[in-house]
Amino acid sequence: MTKPIKIDEIYEMKITGLSHAGEGIGRIKNFAVFVANAIPGEEVLVKITEVKKNFGKGQLQEILISSQDRVEASCEWFSNCGGCQLQHIKYPRQIELKRQMVEDALKKIGSLENVQVLPTLGMDNPWRYRNKGVFQVGEGAEGIRLGFYEPGSYDFVPGKESFLFSEKVNDLVHFIEEKLNLHKIKAFDRKTQKGYLRNVMVRESKATGEIMVVFVTNNNEWLLEPVAEEIVSQFPEVVSIYQNINQGKSPHILGRVDRLVRGKAVIQDNLGDFIFNISPQSFFQVNNLQAHVLYAKAFEYAQLTGCETVIDAYCGIGTITLFMAQKAHKAIGIEIVEAAIKDAEENARINGVKNTEFIIGKAEEWLPQWVGEGGRADVIVVDPPRKGCAPETLEAIVEAKPERVVYVSCNPATLARDLKYLVAQGYKVQEVQP
């Protein structure tokens, strides 16, 4: 069927919605077009860059009528680094739009019409909150640089000051760049698959100020000894340095092998009254303040009285498991990453929590087996990655007949898909809190 738009043609359109990836959505002769950096309410000129079966993508050429919600993005990395999609929108409007995205996904994907979606719980100061940065390594006229790839490509964009990281992390990143140049370290090039240093990951504890640096290299040679030495002598906050070896071709950042080259194996952070040990391979929410808000909400939704068995599927380092264990008979965490389960067990121990159990495994394998053997839970919490829960996980949840399911999601689309299934099996969505 012929499409109403053509590649490289320029069209005038009105933006009426926002995609989950933060692109403005408009229609040309009823054909949906996604445009990065355009805001609902704006009228824009767009150059078409992609035409697919049911939608197109366009590049913003000119804003004809600007939204009153538009602001100058503060971060110089914005629009190149792929990290933030909404910095060009006033923060109060950003969080309204996020609420709307969730409601739209529930309606369109989940066919869930009358669900109460509460106003988004935002931050008082939405800056410098990130506790983790993963930098690409690239080379240009100015030598080796840390930065990002353009969204959807391997085109390297050198980084500048970021308002999402602390000033200390920005200083450290610049220092590392300087030292990599001084010691003539070669960047790994994803296009040619040649070179040495692929990524630098920096984790900063918001509670203790401790920093972990992970150098991801393309082979097991260790050429960064002088760089590591200079980092620890200049930055006492850096208490842990690792080499991670990744020789794979996939876009995964970390390979399987970690070598501790300086200091401690883990850094420690806090959420509420709990202390958490975090190792390089473990997932930890990137925004401490909001993670605490999230866990408090999940705890409230679980409505525990002290007698319940709680399953925390996709438990990472056991954060939600420990929150639930405060008022449950027992909380069981399941997680695929072995290092995260080691952290979780240690986290239960250092926090003096005795009513938890942690299992290394895939939720979609362990849960059906456990339920098949007669396992039952009063509350099941799931916090899956963006792809949501596997069908086997959802089927096992239904079979376990928990009174409540608390679904923590980082992707409204898969949340809506999975809720649709649970509702079809007899569950009712009580409330959604973005």
Ligand SMILES: C[S@@+](CC[C@H](N)C(=O)[O-])C[C@H]1O[C@@H](n2cnc3c(N)ncnc32)[C@H](O)[C@@H]1O
């Ligand atoms: C969004 S994180 C949530 C972690 C934890 N609940 C938290 O808040 O820190 C998802 C976790 O699921 C784990 N994971 C991914 N696929 C899994 C699977 N099939 N079974 C169990 N865990 C899985 C990941 O390693 C990651 O730790």
